[in-house]
Amino acid sequence: MFYFDKINGKKVLKSSLLDSGYFTTRGFESKDIPLESGRLIKPEQTHSDHVEFVGKRTEYPNTDGLVLTTPEDTIYLRFADCTPLIFYDKKQKIGAVSHAGWRGTAASIGVKTIQKMGSNPDDIIAVIGPAISGCCYEVSEEVRDALLKTVKNTSGLYTNRNVDLKQINARQLEEIGVKTIDICPYCTSCNNDLFYSYRKENGTSNRHFAVLKLS
Numbered sequence: 001m002f003y004f005d006k007i008n009g010k011k012v013l014k015s016s017l018l019d020s021g022y023f024t025t026r027g028f029e030s031k032d033i034p035l036e037s038g039r040l041i042k043p044e045q046t047h048s049d050h051v052e053f054v055g056k057r058t059e060y061p062n063t064d065g066l067v068l069t070t071p072e073d074t075i076y077l078r079f080a081d082c083t084p085l086i087f088y089d090k091k092q093k094i095g096a097v098s099h100a101g102w103r104g105t106a107a108s109i110g111v112k113t114i115q116k117m118g119s120n121p122d123d124i125i126a127v128i129g130p131a132i133s134g135c136c137y138e139v140s141e142e143v144r145d146a147l148l149k150t151v152k153n154t155s156g157l158y159t160n161r162n163v164d165l166k167q168i169n170a171r172q173l174e175e176i177g178v179k180t181i182d183i184c185p186y187c188t189s190c191n192n193d194l195f196y197s198y199r200k201e202n203g204t205s206n207r208h209f210a211v212l213k214l215s
Ligand SMILES: [Zn+2]
Pocket: 132, 133, 134, 135, 136, 187, 188, 189, 190, 191
C-alpha cells in the first residue's frame, strides 16, 4: 500500500512495506533529502544494467543500481517515467535502488540487483515506484518484444504496443521467487501534477527521486 507523507514540508510517496525508502514528488530537490550524517550518493545513470556496491568512493559512473550496506550513507536515483525499484533484504539488512527504463527492464536490472545483493529472494521486500504505465507507454514492436522476452508469463503485461514496465519488473521478480512486492498505482504521465514525465513534458530535464537510507 502506498501513501503520501511529508519530508521538509514536501510531499513524498511511501510504501507501508518499507520504512527506509521513499519516492519524491515535483519540486522536491536533492537539498531537501534529510542528512543527519554520512554522504548523499547518486550514480551517473546511463540506462545500463550495471549494479555497484556503495563503498568508499563517491563517483559511480555508468551505474543504474546501487547496493547500500551501511546505515551511514543515503543514496538516491533520478527518474521521469522510468521505473524506480527499491529493495530491502530483511535478513542481511541491506538495500538497493535501481533504475529500470525499458533498457534496464529488458536487461532485467531488478533481478541483477538482487543477485548483486547476494540475497535469497524470499528475504526481499521489493517496492516498485511511480512510472509511466500501460495506459500511456506505447513502444515499438522491437522494444515490446525485448521486454516480453524477459518473462515466462506475459499475460496482463501489454496491450498491442502499450507495455507496463512496473508490471514487467514485478513479473521478473516473481519469477525468481520474490513474494513481497508493492507496486505503485501512479502513472507519471497521467499524474503529471505529482511527478515528472519525460514523455508528457517533451523531454523535461527535471527528475523525481527514489531515496534509500538504512536505519
Ligand atoms: Zn497513464
